Amino acid sequence: MSQTPAGQNSQSLLFLTDEQLRQGIEAMFFAYRGFTADPDRILEGLAYGRAHHRAIHFINRSPGTTVNNLLGILGVTKQSLNRVLRALISDGLVDSRVGEEDKRERNLYLTDKGEALERELSNAQRERMRMAFRTAGPEAVAGFRQVLEAMMDEEMRRHYVALKDRTA
């Protein structure tokens, strides 16, 4: 469907053919497997999974974040997130403190133990990303980010940009 005709525009649109798009789709699929492989390996054995990793990552990224904010970023239900947080809190990886201004809120922080696991996980994941970046080079990395950003839903892009700009 909608094969882009080739060789007629001065600006070649060959990169928008269905075949090229399909290759992009498969690249995303196969690369995402690699992307999660290293943390998954670390987590198995421990009683945690990918959901715990995500929570730990974003709590580390925004110390003191609220449950509600985390829900927006992760895009899951509070029941799902609560199950994960309960485990992390009772295992002493996450600290949940009643909000100072608004006592209905809970502010989430990693404990020292939580930070240790976060470092272990993100080191592994960063190492793979570093290899990929180094192999591909800075220009490719810029393109990588442009395409991914354009692929996000609007709400996700807002979260992504907000996190990015905070440390820019």
Place this chain on the structure above:
Amino acid sequence: MSQTPAGQNSQSLLFLTDEQLRQGIEAMFFAYRGFTADPDRILEGLAYGRAHHRAIHFINRSPGTTVNNLLGILGVTKQSLNRVLRALISDGLVDSRVGEEDKRERNLYLTDKGEALERELSNAQRERMRMAFRTAGPEAVAGFRQVLEAMMDEEMRRHYVALKDRTA
């Protein structure tokens, strides 16, 4: 850990700082959500999920493929895949034929009905990819693919390249 020092090499290595790597990680996370969002929406309502989509995609891509080959591509256990295939076969989306040379094998094909669903799913997913590609431009797309390819595990890269070259 391992902050890359800046401003000392003639070739700037700023793109390998931990901060840049973390942004790459978050970009992958948020973009993958967008990547799967459209097919997921179509599948909900039907009695199928993401696993069915993946099976349909790769059977369409390699008609007559065996269960074992599909296992390697999808990276799940044969029991997981079998559950999905059983549903697709009994619903008349996939045709499973006993191998001609080796009767232990099953060759898998999409039926007309299966191809119809495949088109619906891949149209939705391609449309998002097309928008992202068009927004980012051909140079960015080339970089996107280079980085993703470098991020794959070796075995996944083999599958990716094999599929890519078949239609090149």
Place this chain on the structure above:
DNA sequence: TTGGAGTGTCAACAAGGCTGACATATCGTT
């Protein structure tokens, strides 16, 4: 012809999504 390797199937279980319902505490407004 027999045993091992390859392949496919069934059963049972676990993780982690989901919905719905409800309790509690707090906030803000009236």
Place this chain on the structure above:
DNA sequence: AACGATATGTCAGCCTTGTTGACACTCCAA
């Protein structure tokens, strides 16, 4: 003070999709 709205936590139950274990059929080579 009272009330509705908001933020969070929890219980129960369901679904998808991953896992292991057990087993049957087919093929091939010793």
